[in-house]
Amino acid sequence: MLRWFSGGQERGNNAIDLLTKLAKVFDKNTQSYRIIIKFIKELESPNKPVPYILSTFNLEIAKAIQQDDINLNNTQAQLLKKIREISNIRYGGNI
Numbered sequence: 001m002l003r004w005f006s007g008g009q010e011r012g013n014n015a016i017d018l019l020t021k022l023a024k025v026f027d028k029n030t031q032s033y034r035i036i037i038k039f040i041k042e043l044e045s046p047n048k049p050v051p052y053i054l055s056t057f058n059l060e061i062a063k064a065i066q067q068d069d070i071n072l073n074n075t076q077a078q079l080l081k082k083i084r085e086i087s088n089i090r091y092g093g094n095i
Contacts (some may be wrong), residue, residue: 008046015057057083
């Protein structure tokens with residue numbers, strides 16, 4: 001179930017948790033792993049809005065997975081899906 005976050009800090013903390021789990025299921029010798037670690041560090045002390053950081057992560061990880069020629073397993077796919085879900089911003093009202 002998709003959960004909406006009111007603040008960037010809560011969204012960031014959830015993203016760090018998911019990215020940490022994701023890092024554990026990627027080979028440490030891949031560009032994808034290095035991207036995950038880079039964004040964990042960026043979220044730990046953000047100097048940009050968290051939604052922007054997550055949006056950039058989604059673009060960079062997609063490119064890295066393609067370059068690494070990785071076929072995602074179910075765990076990796078589910079974690080990436082959850083990260084994409086918390087990347088979404090809900091703007092007012094019931095949509």
